Structure formats: C-alpha cells, structure tokens
Amino acid sequence: MTRARTYAPAYDRDAALDAAVTLFWRKGYHATSLKDLEAALKMKPGSIYAAFKSKEALYLSALERYFERNRAGLGALRTRSGSPLSALADFLRAFGEPQADAPACRACMLIKTLLDVTEEDSAIGARARDYLNRMTEEITALFAAAQAAGEVSAQADIARLARRYQADMTALRIEAHRRGDPAQLAMLAEDMARDVEALRQVN
16 A cells, blocks of 8 residues: 655744754754754654754754855845955954844854764764855955955965954854953954954055
C-alpha cells in the first residue's frame, strides 16, 4: 500500500527564521532544545523537521540569515551615504546605539558559534568561518572602493585595514554584550568610527 504523503502546515518562513536567529543567538546551538524551538517558532516538532529537515539545517539557515542581515545593513549604509568610508564609519557607530535586544544577542553570532560548536559540528563551524571570511571580503571591497574614490591613500594596505576593522567590530560587540555603561560604549564606537574617518585624504 502506498504511504500517504504528509505536508507541513503553512508557516511564515521569514518569521520562523528570524525567531530561530534570535533563539540560537541567545542560547547557542547545543543549549537550544526542541522545546525551545517549538516555543520560539510556534511550530510543532513535525512541522519544524518538515520545513527545515534537522536542527543543524535550521541552524545553518539561521547563520545565513544573520550574515545576510549584516551584509545588507552595511550595503544600505553605503547606498545612503554614497561614501564607502562614511558607510564603514557609520556601521561602527551603529554598535554604540541603544538596542532593545537581549544581552546575549549583542556578541557576534558567528564568533559565538565558533566558540560553541565541537569537532562533531564541523559543518556548522565551517559555515561560520566562511561567513566571517565573506564579511572580511565585503569590508575589504568597501576599503577598495574608498581607495578607488580617492578617499583612502593609494598606498594604504586595504587588506590590513579590513582585518583591523573587523577586529574593532568584534571588540564593540563584546563590549555591548557585557552590558556596561551605554555612554561608554557609544564613545568607544565613536572613537573607532573617527579612526576610520581619519583615513580620508584631504584633496
């Protein structure tokens, strides 16, 4: 007898992924249980697995969502400002702005993933490293665009600037995660943003 095919109930994939990003970002891969996912996604276990295949596959989709959100945010700043260097500076400033999210959702999800996963989670670790590398490429491309536009010296080592910039991003996220004095965080973000702006050549 042919087994009847079952279908997952209709669901909002975007809303489910946003909820998964927040949950995984807050609790990490291993500490997140199926019960946690049920509550956050408002889906039954069967529906979760029908939609996303496995917890690992859902986590990988959440990582992609997180990466694309960050890349889009940087791209939007570039479009708005028209200046690659200004976009990079303003992206740093954004980390110093007040946030309504949970404290655990301030540190970089990609870095937290690398600290959380084990050797058995090689696919997740590899994906997190890939997204970090791709973010470095995005930042490097912006510094290259700033260089091409004459904003940054032609002699500047843009790869080195990009690595320094990404290290500053990570440091700001860690400071935000600590939930210290918001004014101090804003000042630190402003200092880092001004360091970027100080690269601007005066014509």
